[in-house]
Every structure is written in structure tokens, then in C-alpha cells.
Amino acid sequence: MKRMSRIAILASGRGSNLQAVLDAIDAGLLDAEIVGVFSDKPSAPALKRVANDLRWSADAKSFPFREAFDAELADAVNKCRPDWIICAGYLRILSTAFVERFRGRLLNIHPSLLPKYRGLHTHARAIEAGDAEHGASVHFVIPELDAGAVVAQVVVPVQPGDSPETLAARVLPGEHALLLATLQLTCAGRLTERDGVIVIDGHPLFTPLHLDCAGNLA
Ligand code: GRF
Numbered sequence: 001m002k003r004m005s006r007i008a009i010l011a012s013g014r015g016s017n018l019q020a021v022l023d024a025i026d027a028g029l030l031d032a033e034i035v036g037v038f039s040d041k042p043s044a045p046a047l048k049r050v051a052n053d054l055r056w057s058a059d060a061k062s063f064p065f066r067e068a069f070d071a072e073l074a075d076a077v078n079k080c081r082p083d084w085i086i087c088a089g090y091l092r093i094l095s096t097a098f099v100e101r102f103r104g105r106l107l108n109i110h111p112s113l114l115p116k117y118r119g120l121h122t123h124a125r126a127i128e129a130g131d132a133e134h135g136a137s138v139h140f141v142i143p144e145l146d147a148g149a150v151v152a153q154v155v156v157p158v159q160p161g162d163s164p165e166t167l168a169a170r171v172l173p174g175e176h177a178l179l180l181a182t183l184q185l186t187c188a189g190r191l192t193e194r195d196g197v198i199v200i201d202g203h204p205l206f207t208p209l210h211l212d213c214a215g216n217l218a
Contacts, residue, residue, distance in 0.1 A: 005032040005187035008082035010073075010090035011039055015046025017088035017109055020176035021183065022049060030180060032187045036080040038073060040092050060092060070098040077102070084186055087141065088179065096143040104193050106141040107186070109179050111171055113153055114139060118146035123164040123171070134158050134167060136175040137208065138182045140193045149198050151191065152209040152217050154178040177215045185217065 009018045018037060024030040037050045040060035047055045056076045063069035074097070077085060087094075087108040099106060112122035114137040126134040135155040140148040154174035158167060185191040191200050198205040209217040 002031075002189065005083045005183075006035040006081055007032050007183070007187075008036045008038060008077050008080055008085045009034060009046075010077075010085065010087045011037060011046035012041050012044055012091040013046060013089045015044070015049050015089065016172065017086075017175060017179055018046050018049055020180060021086075021088075024180045024183075030183055030187060032084075032183065035082055036077065038077055040069065040073075040090070046089070066093070067095050067097060070095040074098050074101050084183070086179070086183075093145055094141065094143075099141055099143050103142070104140070107138055107151070107182070108141050108146070108148075109136060109138050109175055110146050111136045111168065111175065113137060113155065114146060114150050121164070123167040126158060127162055127164060127167060131158055134171060136171055136178055138178055140198070142196075149193060149196055150208040151185075151198055151205070152178055152182050152211065154211040174211065178211050181211055181215060181217045 011018055022034060025032055034050060034054060036054050036056060037047055039047055039057040042057040042059055044057065047057055058069065058072060060069045083105060085102050085106045112126065113135045117125045123134065133155050135153055137150050137153045139150045142148040154177065156171050156174050191198065212218055
């Protein structure tokens with residue numbers, strides 16, 4: 001029998017994506033367990049969503065440089081033996097050493113239709129550009145920011161009069177569904193990455209999967 005996948009989550013803020021994963025596990029929709037939640041901000045609300053013994057945090061600002069913090073973070077993550085490490089609202093750029101240590105099982109959810117709008121303020125940038133559509137992407141993490149192979153995307157319309165806040169609120173449920181659908185594939189052992197190429201059910205994926213109205217990836 002296939003064992004349950006072990007998922008570690010990196011989060012800096014409220015943790016609604018983490019909560020979506022926890023709810024899916026509780027509802028029997030995802031054959032996985034959360035084995036640790038890690039934060040660069042000890043006050044992050046995300047940490048409170050799991051039991052004490054699953055929480056790890058340190059104030060990144062108290063470390064002399066990025067690599068020093070990331071080395072401690074990496075050791076803590078490694079200790080919980082995760083199959084998958086998910087950046088879900090993790091707002092620090094990961095050092096190359098961290099990314100290389102976990103490469104191939106490190107995913108990020110990013111609120112834009114990558115390759116558009118890497119980095120911050122994605123909703124404001126989409127509105128400013130006059131885009132008709134915005135959305136979110138799940139991608140493998142490589143050292144270059146938000147530049148790894150995109151696994152899957154969800155598209156959301158931009159509506160007249162949208163502010164960054166209203167648009168973000170429309171994208172967020174899509175993010176939750178997208179992350180769950182992607183994790184269902186990874187945890188079932190159907191999706192891997194080799195040398196920058198995503199392989200699904202043994203076949204290379206040349207364009208990202210898209211979430212349909214039923215919340216399935218196609
Ligand atoms: C999400 O929009 C995520 O895509 C972005 O930060 C936000 C985090 O939300 N990177 P939450 O902390 O999961 O609620």
C-alpha cells in the first residue's frame with residue numbers, strides 16, 4: 001500500500017492556503033499529512049493553524065544574512081522528512097543552497113499567470129496593465145525568482161473597477177483549489193520534475209495544466 005505523502009508548508013502570513021490543504025486532508029480529499037509549518041515570522045497567523053509540535057519559526061531579521069537563516073530553516077524542514085515542500089504565502093526569497101537541497105520537491109503558489117508578474121504586487125500590476133485575465137500558478141522553485149517550470153494555472157477575470165484587493169479576493173479561492181488539485185497529483189505520485197521538465201503520468205508536460213470549473217486539472 002502506498003504510504004501517505006508528507007507535506008511541509010512554508011508561510012509568512014495568514015495561511016489560508018495552508019488551511020485549504022488542512023481542510024482537504026480532513027475531508028478525505030488528499031492522501032497526505034502536514035508534517036511541519038515553517039515561518040520566517042514568529043507572529044505569522046499561519047503557525048496557529050497547526051498544533052504546537054508542528055510549528056517552527058525564527059525571526060529572519062535576527063540572522064546576519066539570508067544563507068544563515070535558510071541553513072537553519074533547511075535543517076528544520078529536513079528533520080520532518082517531507083516528500084513535498086510548499087511555499088504558500090512565503091514572502092522571503094529562498095537562497096540557492098536551500099532550493100538546491102530540496103529541488104524537485106519544492107513548489108510555490110504565486111498569484112499571477114506566470115511568466116507574467118514575477119515578484120510582488122501582482123494584482124495591482126495586472127490591473128495597471130489593463131489585463132482582462134489574471135490568476136495564479138503553481139510552479140517548481142528554482143533559484144531564479146518565480147521562474148521555475150509551471151505545473152498548473154487558474155484563470156480569473158479582471159472586472160471593471162477592480163482594486164488590487166477585490167481582484168486578490170477573487171483569485172484566492174482559485175489558488176486554494178489549484179493548490180489542492182496539484183497536490184492531489186503530486187501525492188498520488190503522478191507528477192515529478194526532472195531537469196526542469198515536468199512529467200505527468202510518464203509524459204512530459206509542455207504547457208501548464210488548467211483548472212476547470214469542477215476544480216479538476218486538465
Ligand atoms: C497568496 O496570494 C499567495 O499566492 C501569495 O501570498 C498569499 C498568501 O495567502 N504568495 P495565505 O497566507 O495562504 O492566505
